[in-house]
Amino acid sequence: MLPGPAHRLYNQAEAAMASGQLEQAEMLMERALRIEPRNALYWHTLAQVKYDKGEFEQTVQFCLKSESLARDNPELHNVNRILMERADKRR
Amino acid sequence: MAKSPQVWYIPVPVGRAEATAAEQAQSPGDLSCFAQGSKYLKNTTENMTKMTVRRPLITLAAAILLISSLASGLYVLRLDGVIREKFDGKRWSLPAVVYARPLELYAGLAFSPKMLEDELQLAGYRNDSDDSRPGGFRRQGDTIHIVSRDFQYPSGPEKSERITVRFTADRVQAIEQTGTAVPLDLVRIDPARIGSFHPIEHEDRLLLQRAELPDLLIKTLLAVExxxxxxxxxxxxxxxxxxxxxxxxxxxxxxxxxxxxxxxxxxxxxxxxxxxxxxxxxxxxxxxxxxxxxxxxxxxxxxxxIFLGQDGGRAVHGFGLASQFYFRRDLADLSAEQVALLVGIIKGPTFFDPRKKPEDCHKRRDLVLGIMHSHDIINEAEYRQATAAPLIRDGQIMSGFNRFPAFLDLIKRQLRQEYREEDLQSEGLKILTTLDPQVQWQVERHLARTLTDLEKQAGRSQLEGAAVVTNRENGEILALAGGRQATAGGFNRAIEAKRPIGSLIKPAVYLTALGQGYTLASPLEDRAVVLQEKGAKTWRPENYDKKEHGRVPLYLALANSYNLATINLGLKIGVDKVIATAAALGMPGKPEPYPSFLLGTAEMSPLEVSQMYQTLASDGFFIPQRAITSVLAADNTLLKRFGLSVEQRFPAETIFLLNTALQRAISEGTAHSLSRYLPAATAVAGKTGTTDNLRDSWFAGFTGDRLAVVWVGRDDNTPAGVTGSSGALPVWGEIMRALHPQTLALQQPPGIEWAKIDKQTLAAPGLFGADSTLLPFLAGTGPDRETILPSLDTEKIEKKAKGVLNTVRGWFE
The missing domain is CATH 1.10.3810.10 (Biosynthetic peptidoglycan transglycosylase-like)
Known part of the structure; x- marks a missing residue:
């Protein structure tokens, strides 16, 4: 699948997360979802940001949202499952 | 709120009222400012009385001299205090400024060149051939060249950019950097200022620093003034x-x-x-x-x-704002004749108003140009060019500030929960919102037009309406209309008009049933029922068509909005359970569990209804609706962010079944007339609502990208003569048609299978089954497997309904 119009924002969010700029990453992903609202990977990425911020309830919820849109994407199902497990242990 | 370290922020209450008080203190009759001095004077006078024995006249003269010099000294001191208080303190109250959402442009976006032009005009961009400076644009057929402006987003500053946007067939085809032709994948246009919070009559200004005042302006100002x-x-x-x-x-x-x-x-x-x-x-x-x-x-x-003009209730002060107001330009970008106009009208902004007194203004401008020329501020060629230039272009002067009063009212209500009124009027906050001007314009236009059309039929007059449109997936409020006269402000029906929601409550009833093991094919009894409650009158609810429809499948009872089937179902599954579902969807308050709740006696505003339907639209996830994304201080530091949050409240499977039934309400139920506005392929899911004697007309529904709720009725709550499908639905249809909605493709969860049922027997169709329909079922609950009498296998089906959640929970065990 070709990357969508918000792909650059997603890349920037990943970079921001890597450097610990979580607020920045969160804003970038919310913006990305405004442009591609049904992109399951983006919902998962926002779940990751929530996890890094220590918001574990929201981590699970964003993973569930990602799951609801993920269709046949075993890789995404897998990362959602792992992240939910990790978040659940810490909440 | 936190105080920002800005230079204007020393909290000294100043303003017009203060100036008046100062003047009063200066009036000859008021000696209060000498209060301290008078005590001193008394002592001095006593001492001098002893001396008057010898030199009465000299002493008297000396006393008068002393008193008057003391008095004037004190008076000057007093004036000095006034000066310093104002100048050192916060000189100006800056109202909070509200911005629309920034426009995101990318290839493939459904957006016409006309829409972009309208949006740029709203944001104060100027349409002219000089597109080299920020804030300008130029259209050539299906191509628009823009020079965007710097903007401080919560995530940081974004610089002005020169961009070229090409369109084909009302879509963005490509975006590139002007000049270099470097392709750009995503461009964000700085948002329009849509209003500010201030007293009704107020001063507005854009504060500039000394370095931002161009030489040309200063030289001209000094030469003239x-x-x-x-x-x-x-x-x-x-x-x-x-x-x-x-x-x-x-x-x-x-x-x-x-x-x-x-x-x-x-x-x-x-x-x-x-x-x-x-x-x-x-x-x-x-x-x-x-x-x-x-x-x-x-x-x-x-x-x-300096006062430079009037825009309705707003007084335009200072060169910064005046430059935007009259020319849609930054002050630094003004030409000689534009500078001459601004400096010229200082003498009398009303008398030389370029809108009302163009000839006087023109003469004055040219007089100033003459002074500029004689002082060598401009040369001969520049002088000639400037005097030949037109005074002002058509449509150039900005007006209609606070253009969207209903939406601003919503913003203000939310801000008041966090900020004090005086801070909103003075601290220069920047409020970034979710308002989509494109959607708002369509909502305003079609609400007004459609109500006028509806009133052409006898028995309908004084109709009012309200509408809310949100983003389906993230709950952002894109538009809100509080009445048919959008610009009038006043009573905001979208927020304040709480009316019985009628059949809009029914999805809560059917969602509860689906969660308890009912299927879309479950047979319901649409038969008369008499309800007797303690201390209340006997209640005999009826269908809208006054008929009984006997045994009907669940999906059809919802699609056709049968009251009797709904009452019978609701009583069986429990009114309290239905209320719990409605609350989980987002209904505010806690109504008593009376059976009448099942037919929508709960009173809600259109905005509250939209929060309930938001949960359906986003596949069972509760998403708090938002109209503000962030609040910045005057110095652009981020004060508060309102982020996205989600919470799954219903299993994907039951929501999928319910939303499919809501699509049937449009394809074959009470809302089938929507096909006049949108093609069937849009597959809208929605619900009509009508209350007793046609007092309220509702329609709530969603497409692939947006949710909208419309109410139509009368302010005096008398019968309006419209049903949900004849009043609110046409408004909804017109708005959505204008917005070119995306198709609603419901996300089918894994545990769903499709099966046909015979519409008469409600069982699997036989060999010659003529009238059948295809419906989704939770795996294992389809008609060909076993009888669908929920009383028999509730437990088993309930288990399946909770399947996914259990699976998720299982991961954590």
Whole structure:
């Protein structure tokens, strides 16, 4: 699948997360979802940001949202499952 | 709220009221400012009484002299205090400014060149051939060249960019950097200022620093208003004399001798009355001002303070805002004739108003250009070019600030929960919102037009309406109309009109049933029922068509909005359970579990209804709706962010079944007339609502990208003569048609299978089954497997309904 119009924002969010700029990453992903609202990977990425911020309830919820849109994407199902497990242990 | 370290922020309450108080204190009859001095005077007077024995006259004269010099000394001190208090304190109250959402442009976006033009106009961009400076655009057929403006987002600053947007067939085809042709994948246009919070009559300004005042403006200003500004010390006696002579010769006031400092003092502290005392005060204060502050400080204050025009209830102050208001340009980008116009109208912004007095204004501008030429500020060629230029282009002057009062009202209500009214009016906050001007325009246009059309039929008059449109997936409120006269403000029906929601409650009933093991094919009894509650009258609910429809499948009872089937179902599954579902969807309050709740006696505003339907639209996830994304301080630090949050409240499977039934309400139920507005392929899911005697008409529904709720009725709550499908639905249809909605493709969860049922037997169709329909079922609950009598296998089906959640939970065990 070709990357969508918000792909650059997603890349920037990943970079921001890597450097610990979580607020920045969160804003970038919310913006990305405004442009591609049904992109399951983006919902998962926002779940990751929530996890890094220590918001574990929201981590699970964003993973569930990602799951609801993920269709046949075993890789995404897998990362959602792992992240939910990790978040659940810490909440 | 947190105080920002900005220079204007020392919390001294100043303003017009203060200036008036100062003037009162200065009036001869009021000696309160001598209160301290009078005590001293008394003692002195007593001492002097002893001396009067020898030299009464001299003593008296000395006393008068002493008293008057003391008094005037104190008086000057008092004026000095007034000057410093205002100048050192927060000089101006800056109202909070509200912005629309920034427009995101990318290839493939459904957006026409006309839409982009409208949006740029709203944001104060100027449409002209000079597209080299920020804030300008130029359209050539299906291509638009833009120079965006710097904007400070919560995530950081974004710089002005030169971009070219190409369209084909009302879509963005490509975006590139102007000149270099480097392709751009995503571009964000700085958002439109859509309003501000201020008292009804108010001053507005864009504050500028000294470095932001262009040379051309300063030279012209000094040449016209105060040639010796850098030499005098606040007052220029020679100028006053010259003016006095000129005025005497002319027999009226033709020349003012005031320096810029005097003008500033007058604007800052004094009223417009022309008395000698005021003139003296003005002169003293101007001298004091110059004693304390540098020429540059005074010049900057003057440039920000001076009154330059009126925009309805808003007074345009300062060159920064005036430049945007009259020319849609930054001050630094003004041409000679534009600078001449601004400096020219200082003399009388009403008398030389370019909109109302273009000829007077033109003459004045050219007079200023003449002065600029004679002072060598511009050369001969520039002078000729400038005098030949038109005064102002059509549509160039901005107006209609606070264009979306209903949406601003929503913003204000939310802000009031966090900020004090005075902070909203004075701290210069920046409020970034979710308003989508494109959607708002369509909502306003079609609500007004459709209501007018509806009133052409007999029995309908004085109809009112309200509408809310949100983003389906993230709950952002894109548009809100509080009445048919969008610009009028006033009663905001979208928020304040709480009306019975009628059949809009039914999805909560059917969602509860689906969660308890019912299927879309479960047979319901649409038969008369008599309800007797303790202490209440006997209640005999009826269907809209006054008929009983007997045994009907669940999906059809919802699609056709059968009251009797709904009551019977609701009583069986429990009114309290239905209320719990409605609450989980987002219904506010806790109504009593009366059976009438099942037919929608709960009173809600359109905004509250939209929050409930948001949960359906986003596949069972509760998403708090938002209209504000963030609040920035005047110095652009992020004060507060309102982020996205989600919470799954219903299993994907039951929501999928319910939303499929809501699609049936449009394809074959009460809302089938929607096909007049949108093709069937859009597959809208929605619900009509009508209350007793046609008092309220509702429609709530969603497409692939947006959710909208519309209410139509009368303010006096008398019958409006419209049902949900004949009143609110046409409004909804017109709005959505104009927005070119995306198709609603419901996300089918894994545990769903499709099966046909015979519409008569509600079982799997036989070999010759003529009238059948295809419905989704939770795996294992389809009609061909077993009988669908929920009373028999509730437990088993309930287990399946909770399957997914259990699976998720299982991961954590």
């Amino acid at each position: 105060d040639q010796h500004f850098f030499e005098h010390r606040g007052v220029a006696p020679s100028s006053i004399m010259r003016a006095l002579l000129a005025n005497l010769r002319a027999g009226s006031t033709v020349q003012g001798g005031s320096t810029l400092s005097q003008q500033l003092v007058k604007n800052f502290y004094l009223s417009n009355e022309r008395t000698l005392l005021r003139k003296i005060n003005e002169a003293i204060m101007a001298l004091l001002l110059e004693l304390h502050y540098s020429k540059d400080e005074i010049l900057t204050a003057y440039a920000n303070e």
